[in-house]
Amino acid sequence: MGDTQDWTAAPGAAARARSALAAAWSCAVTADGVREEYVGAHVVTDDGEVRLAVPDDSTLATAAVCAPRQEPSAVLEFADVAPVPVRDRIRARVRLAGWFAPSGGSLLFRPTRVVLRQSSGAVVVDLGEFAAARPDPLAGAESRLLTHLADAHPDAVERLTRLVRPECLHAAIRVVPLAVDRHGLTLRIERGRAHGDVRLPFHAPADDVTQLTERMHVLLAQAGAAACPRALQRQRADGDG
Incomplete structure (x- = not known):
């Protein structure tokens, strides 16, 4: 079970659910007692209905x-999967209950209940x-951005751990980028038998990739001025030995 370092800058439940739907490539539909998986078949309208x-x-x-x-009444389920391979890769699940209606050659789903389930628990979204x-x-762009950060800039990820409280890095064996949104970057800290997530907030929201690049440079500059965590120092020493 993961532990989390709390930060105030984070998307709300409604925005988190809408982001999960926007990024999801597939969804599971249960209707009339039958569950079916659909891949690349849905789009989300501006007001949150699913076509x-x-x-x-x-x-x-x-x-x-x-x-x-x-x-027909139905339930739609979406999984928010971390783009970088980590333990417990499902970051959140969104469950929509509602009704389907034929519309222009497709089916339009109108939700009557929205539930966001994360590691912190389930929330009914207004x-x-x-x-x-x-x-x-x-x-x-999150999938591409995180994959690039993990694969091409592992040194930057390690430098960012200087912004993490040392106790959060106790017994850490691997740190990888788990999520990024306009408010901040989340790192997954993996230990031998457990893991925890730490959020590094941006000094201001980022509304596009250009602004995100600037926000990341600010975090790295802050990390460059911080001391290397003792936990990682001990880890390196053990590895060298």
Whole structure:
């Protein structure tokens, strides 16, 4: 079970859920007692409804035609998966309950209940806030950004650990970037049998990749002025020995 270092700069539940939907490539749909997986078949409208393209002969399409008023109840589930391989790779799950209706050759899903489940627990998201929220501006680029940071700049990741409280790095064996949004960068600290997440907030929100680059440079500059954590010093010494 992970532990978390608390920071105030973080997206709210509604924005977090909308970001997960925007970045997800697949979703699981349960309707009429049948669960089906759809890959690359959904888009999310500006107000949080989900448009799903399904084959005409699918169970879901049949349910939509045969249901009373042609509006079958259904549950949609989305998984927010960390782009960098880590333990416990599912960062969050979003579960939408609601109704499907045929619309322009596809099915339009209108949520009546939204639940965001993270390591900190489950939160029922207010429907008005969910409809009004917008995905994080970095959600579409996050996978590429984190993969590049982990693969091409491991030295930068190690330098950023100087901003982490030493007790959070106790017994650390690996530190990798877990998530990034307009408010900050989250690092996953893996230990022998456990892990924890630490959030490094930006000095100001980043609304695009150019601003993110500047925010990262500020964090690295702050890290350059900080002392190397003793925990990592001991780790290096043990490895050299």
